[in-house]
Amino acid sequence: MAYNPAVVQPMREEVTRLGVTELTTVAEVDAVLGNPKGTILVFVNSVCGCAAGNARPALAAALRHGTVPTTVVSVFAGQDVDAVARARSYFNEYEPSSPSMALMRDGEVLHFIHRHQIEGRTPELIAEELMAVFDQYCEVEA
Amino acid sequence: MTSTPFVPHHDRHPFHGITVVVDTPARVFVGRLDTADDVEVVLKDVGYHDDIATREDYLSRTAKYGVKRLTGVVTLPTASAVSIRPLAEVVG
Numbered sequence A: 001m002a003y004n005p006a007v008v009q010p011m012r013e014e015v016t017r018l019g020v021t022e023l024t025t026v027a028e029v030d031a032v033l034g035n036p037k038g039t040i041l042v043f044v045n046s047v048c049g050c051a052a053g054n055a056r057p058a059l060a061a062a063l064r065h066g067t068v069p070t071t072v073v074s075v076f077a078g079q080d081v082d083a084v085a086r087a088r089s090y091f092n093e094y095e096p097s098s099p100s101m102a103l104m105r106d107g108e109v110l111h112f113i114h115r116h117q118i119e120g121r122t123p124e125l126i127a128e129e130l131m132a133v134f135d136q137y138c139e140v141e142a
Numbered sequence B: 001m002t003s004t005p006f007v008p009h010h011d012r013h014p015f016h017g018i019t020v021v022v023d024t025p026a027r028v029f030v031g032r033l034d035t036a037d038d039v040e041v042v043l044k045d046v047g048y049h050d051d052i053a054t055r056e057d058y059l060s061r062t063a064k065y066g067v068k069r070l071t072g073v074v075t076l077p078t079a080s081a082v083s084i085r086p087l088a089e090v091v092g
Helices: A005-016 A026-033 A049-062 A081-089 A123-137 B052-065
Strands: A039-045 A071-076 A100-105 A108-113 B019-023 B028-036 B040-049 B071-077 B083-086
Touching: A005 A039, A005 A049, A005 A071, A026 A039, A026 A071, A026 A081, A039 A049, A039 A081, A049 A123, A071 A081, A100 A123, A108 A123, B019 B040, B028 B052, B028 B071, B040 B052
Parallel strands: A039 A071
Antiparallel strands: A039 A100, A100 A108, B019 B028, B019 B083, B028 B040, B040 B071
16 A cells, blocks of 8 residues: 655655655656666665665765765655556665665666665665765766 | 554554565465464465475575465464564564
8 A cells, every 4th residue: 555645755855855766657768768878777765764764865975975876766666656666676686675886887786775675774875875886987077 | 754654553462564474384384464362363365384394495585585375364273383573583
């Protein structure tokens, strides 16, 4: 059962105000993930307070880093069901979990952070992991 | 850092909401811990593996690719649980 949209909206905005493009339909997902350019970070947003409450600020901190993916998008698990299923189809070797994050290039998953790697970790630690993989795989921002 | 407020469940088990590995003599379970007390352990979104010989492979694969959900909820007698540890700590 989906949560009340009014409850979820601040969680969406916590991500979109970072400049992250939220994908809410299959067509929007295909337009980005089906035609990848450079590195793409897919953030699977979630209501789950235990993990998502740390994942979102971690994402915010990581996106302030000098090196970031070419494109950053989000889908919202449990809310935009079709869009999330479509996004997961692009990294379907990984089991569904939310929140989670997939860094991709040319359709290949370069790094995946599962929910179990977010649970119990501080935003700072999660952000450090993200920034390390950005440094490893992404171009320096112009 | 600002974030949408979250009120932790102080009345729950310390691993509440955490993906844990529960070892039992016959089977290893991986799932999100809901509750655990002196009587029972309740896991949600659970995967499991029966072959002790390939247990480590199963856990390594689960750590990398995620929990393959085989059932929604598992309730175990606490006495049958040899250990309960976060997946992230079992496979670093």
